[in-house]
Amino acid sequence: MAETARTEKREFQTEVKQLLHLMVHSLYSNKEIFLRELISNASDAGDKLSFLALQDDSLFEGDGDLRIWIEPDKEAGTLTLRDNGIGMTRDEVVANLGTIARSGTAEFLRQLSGDQKKDSRLIGQFGVGFYSAFIVASRVEVFTRKAGAPASEGVYWSSEGDGQFELGEAELAERGTRLVLHLRDDEKEFLDSWRLKSLVRKYSDHVAVPVMMREEPAPAEDGDDTPAPAWEQVNAATALWTRGKSEISDEEYQDFYKHVSHDYSDALTWSHNRVEGKLDYTSLLYVPGKAPFDLWQREAPRGLKLYVQRVFIMDDAEQFLPLYLRFIKGVIDSNDLSLNVSREILQNDRTVAALKAAMTKRALGMLEKLADNDAEKYQQFWDEFGAVLKEGPAEDYANREAVAKLLRFASTQTGDAAQNVSLADYVGRMKEGQKAIYYVVADGHRNAVGSPHLEVFRKKGIEVLLLSDRIDEWLMSHLNEFDGKPLQDVARGALDLGELEDEAEKKAHEETDKQFASLTAEIAKILEADVDSVRTTHRLTDSPACLVVAEHDMGAQMRRILEAAGQKVPDAKPILEINPEHPLVQRLNQEGSDERTRDLVMVIYEQARLAGGDNLKDAAAYVQRINKLLLELSS
Numbered sequence: 206m207a208e209t210a211r212t213e214k215r216e217f218q219t220e221v222k223q224l225l226h227l228m229v230h231s232l233y234s235n236k237e238i239f240l241r242e243l244i245s246n247a248s249d250a251g252d253k254l255s256f257l258a259l260q261d262d263s264l265f266e267g268d269g270d271l272r273i274w275i276e277p278d279k280e281a282g283t284l285t286l287r288d289n290g291i292g293m294t295r296d297e298v299v300a301n302l303g304t305i306a307r308s309g310t311a312e313f314l315r316q317l318s319g320d321q322k323k324d325s326r327l328i329g330q331f332g333v334g335f336y337s338a339f340i341v342a343s344r345v346e347v348f349t350r351k352a353g354a355p356a357s358e359g360v361y362w363s364s365e366g367d368g369q370f371e372l373g374e375a376e377l378a379e380r381g382t383r384l385v386l387h388l389r390d391d392e393k394e395f396l397d398s399w400r401l402k403s404l405v406r407k408y409s410d411h412v413a414v415p416v417m418m419r420e421e422p423a424p425a426e427d428g429d430d431t432p433a434p435a436w437e438q439v440n441a442a443t444a445l446w447t448r449g450k451s452e453i454s455d456e457e458y459q460d461f462y463k464h465v466s467h468d469y470s471d472a473l474t475w476s477h478n479r480v481e482g483k484l485d486y487t488s489l490l491y492v493p494g495k496a497p498f499d500l501w502q503r504e505a506p507r508g509l510k511l512y513v514q515r516v517f518i519m520d521d522a523e524q525f526l527p528l529y530l531r532f533i534k535g536v537i538d539s540n541d542l543s544l545n546v547s548r549e550i551l552q553n554d555r556t557v558a559a560l561k562a563a564m565t566k567r568a569l570g571m572l573e574k575l576a577d578n579d580a581e582k583y584q585q586f587w588d589e590f591g592a593v594l595k596e597g598p599a600e601d602y603a604n605r606e607a608v609a610k611l612l613r614f615a616s617t618q619t620g621d622a623a624q625n626v627s628l629a630d631y632v633g634r635m636k637e638g639q640k641a642i643y644y645v646v647a648d649g650h651r652n653a654v655g656s657p658h659l660e661v662f663r664k665k666g667i668e669v670l671l672l673s674d675r676i677d678e679w680l681m682s683h684l685n686e687f688d689g690k691p692l693q694d695v696a697r698g699a700l701d702l703g704e705l706e707d708e709a710e711k712k713a714h715e716e717t718d719k720q721f722a723s724l725t726a727e728i729a730k731i732l733e734a735d736v737d738s739v740r741t742t743h744r745l746t747d748s749p750a751c752l753v754v755a756e757h758d759m760g761a762q763m764r765r766i767l768e769a770a771g772q773k774v775p776d777a778k779p780i781l782e783i784n785p786e787h788p789l790v791q792r793l794n795q796e797g798s799d800e801r802t803r804d805l806v807m808v809i810y811e812q813a814r815l816a817g818g819d820n821l822k823d824a825a826a827y828v829q830r831i832n833k834l835l836l837e838l839s840s
């Protein structure tokens with residue numbers, strides 16, 4: 206190209222190479238999305254320029270009419286997209302079109318399997334943006350010049366998507382970015398104006414910057430030099446959220462979602478609100494259908510797109526939602542904030558705090574509505590984002606009731622690992638006389654199901670919630686009650702089933718406790734170093750013993766997590782409870798104390814540790830003891 210000079214070759218970052226390769230191979234069935242992605246970038250570039258021009262309108266260089274132009278050239282086999290947005294400097298081109306800055310990308314790419322269907326879904330969560338051009342193009346050229354920079358500082362970039370790109374200088378009179386896609390032979394359908402126009406309307410109608418294409422040419426007359434037809438605007442180009450709800454179709458809402466989220470799949474639901482009064486804003490919030498790959502990374506982008514009086518201000522404004530709602534996507538357009546807001550100002554601004562409270566209520570309300578109206582979709586939401594929502598009661602005490610309604614757990618009622626029982630479901634099934642909501646916490650669902658603490662609940666047919674996510678104990682420590690019913694960890698404190706036990710049962714228990722008093726004292730002596738105390742229990746039917754955490758001590762799950770993270774945890778010993786109905790315990794009660802008693806007590810204690818999901822301090826000694834007892838059995 207005449208406009209370019211002095212080019213050099215550069216290598217893509219490894220992650221870009223991998224992404225390009227995977228993308229071309231896995232997104233071919235969804236290839237038209239490249240147009241949406243590129244228009245989305247061009248419109249963002251316009252938004253960014255308008256924002257900077259608020260401070261310095263010379264950046265418009267006398268042309269404040271932002272536009273995107275799309276022009277197919279059948280003869281050359283190229284599709285050109287041009288915008289007069291912010292443009293890029295040379296350094297920005299290298300950073301934006303040669304690397305992927307998002308942390309965790311390398312790990313994400315490693316997870317991709319080569320299975321096209323699965324990978325295309327995963328890549329959808331990643332958002333391929335600019336690189337999607339290579340789905341349809343065998344070569345992509347970029348000409349770009351930053352707004353306000355001289356024409357001589359234009360940049361030329363070109364690549365065949367094969368691992369390298371070319372970088373050079375270009376003399377560019379026009380600011381903004383021009384992409385020239387050299388379409389692959391089998392992608393020539395994207396040179397057809399009708400097809401392009403229908404795609405623009407389908408995907409980019411709501412993009413606020415007008416997308417221009419040539420009018421259809423009049424039938425050719427004799428002679429070749431008919432002038433190129435005039436440009437016409439193809440999309441509606443009104444920001445979607447400024448329109449009335451009743452005028453917007455579901456499809457338009459979904460397309461707009463893809464524009465703001467860079468997600469490929471549909472949103473599960475949305476909430477669009479115009480509020481006038483003390484606060485004056487419009488918000489459009491979405492619940493995505495799929496979690497992004499970096500949901501658990503601290504520095505992952507999150508937050509809403511912020512507009513002030515319809516002027517774009519920033520992406521990822523994280524001040525409008527709490528961390529536990531970080532998966533929510535969308536737009537907030539405020540009439541109360543100043544056009545000069547910066548991230549710093551947002552951090553301690555009273556209007557922002559009020560907007561955050563309002564957005565939080567909206568988001569929770571939207572989830573509640575989804576739960577009430579569409580259980581299947583809500584389950585899909587929960588499976589993707591439930592673990593994030595569980596951070597809610599700790600982070601946002603004021604809304605803990607609203608969050609509690611949204612929680613879902615596995616339960617002994619269903620028995621499987623699916624988290625689909627709400628606290629309200631549980632309360633609805635509570636037995637007469639039952640005062641508390643019971644739950645057990647364990648590492649992993651199987652350990653929860655197998656917990657010895659559940660035995661008496663099974664016997665009495667009382668439902669227990671089965672908690673096994675890492676965050677569960679933390680969650681429960683911030684959620685003391687629901688609907689006026691206390692939440693009770695079945696492995697914590699003395700078991701008091703209250704009215705669920707009748708007087709006769711209580712009497713009988715007191716009797717047996719007396720009969721076992723000397724045995725518990727003896728066991729306490731043997732296990733002095735390991736347990737705080739020993740007592741009889743009536744919570745067990747099949748197991749000889751279990752370990753219990755004292756009412757106000759740290760639970761076993763939290764202890765393990767903190768220890769694994771290298772943190773010091775307070776020294777607290779558990780309580781050993783023995784089951785007086787169990788034959789082993791009854792034998793112990795009859796036998797005198799000798800070496801064998803000691804071994805049996807140790808084995809019972811060690812088994813209680815194992816059943817509770819704890820490791821043994823001395824596994825070899827445990828094995829030896831078991832073998833010794835087995836040998837005695839067979840001799």
Ligand SMILES: Nc1ncnc2c1ncn2[C@@H]1O[C@H](COP(=O)(O)OP(=O)(O)OP(=O)(O)O)[C@@H](O)[C@H]1O
Nearest residue numbers: 246247249250290292293301332333334335336382
């Ligand atoms: N037409 C354009 N004009 C100016 N800058 C652009 C343009 N297209 C891409 N960029 C820059 O390249 C970056 C990377 O683009 P890409 O589409 O790969 O990522 P992205 O996921 O779309 O980024 P974002 O989510 O911020 O839009 C963009 O964030 C932007 O800074």
